[in-house]
Amino acid sequence: MCDERARMLQDQFNVSMNHLQALAILISTFHHAKNPSAIDQITFARYAERTAFERPLTSGVAYAVKVLHSEREQFEKQQGWKIKRMDSTEQSPAREEDADLENRDEYAPVIFAQDTYKHVISFDMLTGKEDRENILRARESGKGVLTAPFRLLKSRRLGVILTYAVYKSELTSNATPAERIQAAIGYLGGIFDVEALVDKLLHQLACKHSMMVNVYDKTNPYEPIIMYGSNMTNVGLYHISTLNFGDPIRKHEMHCRFKQKS
Ligand code: WA2
Structure with missing residues (x-):
């Protein structure tokens, strides 16, 4: 029964992942390869919302573009806003923020997001x-890559992000990592809200009340990170099913155990 649950979760993950890759191609076709672009925030948000059913484990998508330091001023003028640091919330002083951004040679500001994440x-x-x-690994590999579970901005909910790089159309399929880094123009991220969405998925199954399910990121076997389920000590008998989310550097496991009758 644990294997069956693990397989369902993995299937839904795969479906979501395929659709994110298609969305990356849509952006490359209708935003980057068209002048003027056929996509703006409103169009993107509407399309993302209407196709959300295709990405069952995601709670949103966001798209960031590569901006070189030399292009920054022009980019900010065109967008009508300034590029911000992720740690520069209300509290941190604006001067420090500017000084820090000044020293970077490139940026990846989010320009499009599904409405649930438009705060990014x-x-x-x-x-x-x-x-x-994730961005650095996605663009040099050309594959979908996953973060470890971490607390998202604003909501502070536990999530993982799957990123695909978008490239200039000239890139060949046998390009080297250096060529890929050079040819990258943007990064599409799918936000997986594991807490809420895994719960929804598992609740569709029978025996939900008699079985406890936990999902772990065990990329570092000595420091597993809990992705789903309540943190409990590993007592009693439990079954382990391995999960494959398509990113070879990450390892995931599902642990299932029957609840004791009290
Ligand atoms: N999106 C939403 N909330 C977040 C977040 C994020 N990243 N990071 C922390 N909280 C544009 O992989 C590229 C989205 C990142 C994509």
Whole structure:
């Protein structure tokens, strides 16, 4: 029964992942390869909302573009807003924020987002640890890459982000990592709200009350990160099913156990 649950979760993850990749191609076709672009925030948000059923484990999508330091001023003028650091919420002083941004050679500000995440628009995704690592890994590999579970901005909910890089159309399929980094023009992220969405999925199954399910990121076997379920000590008998979310550097496991009758 644990294997069956693990397989369902993995299938839904795969479906979501495929659709995110298609969305990355849509952006490349209708935003980057068309002048003027056929996509703006309103169009993107509407399309993302109407196709949300295709990405059952995601609670939203967001798209960030590569902006070089030399292009920053022009970009900000065109957008009508300034690129912000992810840690520069109301509290932190604006001067420090500007000084810090000044020293970077490139940025990845979000320009489009599904309405649930429109608060991330204008934030430089290279200034957040998990987002930055994901963007760098996505663009040099050309594959979908996953973060470890972490607390999202604003909502502070536990999530993982799956990122696909968008490239200039000239890129060949056998390009080297250096060529990929050079040819990257943007980064599409799907936000997986594991707490809420895994819960919804597992509740559709029978025996939900008699079985406890936990999902872990065990990329570091000595420091598993809980992705889903209540944190409990590993007592009693439990079954382990491995999960494959398509990113070879990440390892995930589902643990299932029957609840004791009290
Ligand atoms: N989106 C929404 N909330 C977040 C977040 C994020 N990243 N990071 C922290 N809280 C544009 O992978 C590219 C979205 C990152 C994509």
